[in-house]
Amino acid sequence: MTEILFEFVRVGHSVKVTAIEPETKIEASVVVPDTLSQDQMKFQALNRLKYVLRKKENEYKSLKTNRI
Numbered sequence: 001m002t003e004i005l006f007e008f009v010r011v012g013h014s015v016k017v018t019a020i021e022p023e024t025k026i027e028a029s030v031v032v033p034d035t036l037s038q039d040q041m042k043f044q045a046l047n048r049l050k051y052v053l054r055k056k057e058n059e060y061k062s063l064k065t066n067r068i
Helices: 038-066
Strands: 005-011 014-021 026-033
Touching (some): 005 038
16 A cells, blocks of 8 residues: 545535545545544545455455365
8 A cells, every 4th residue: 555545525514535545446435524634534534445455355365265
């Protein structure tokens, strides 16, 4: 994970933040209150992206070991 792109979309009093990992084209979104700072919003989205990446990595490993 060398570069992460962030997209912010205001929805009422909330903000939908999408974190995108360009190499794998995997993305994860969170909806947060608009009262958070931009850094806090990025932190939440990045944590979700890390979770999704770990989950996909574990699924891949599981598929790989089940093939043997």
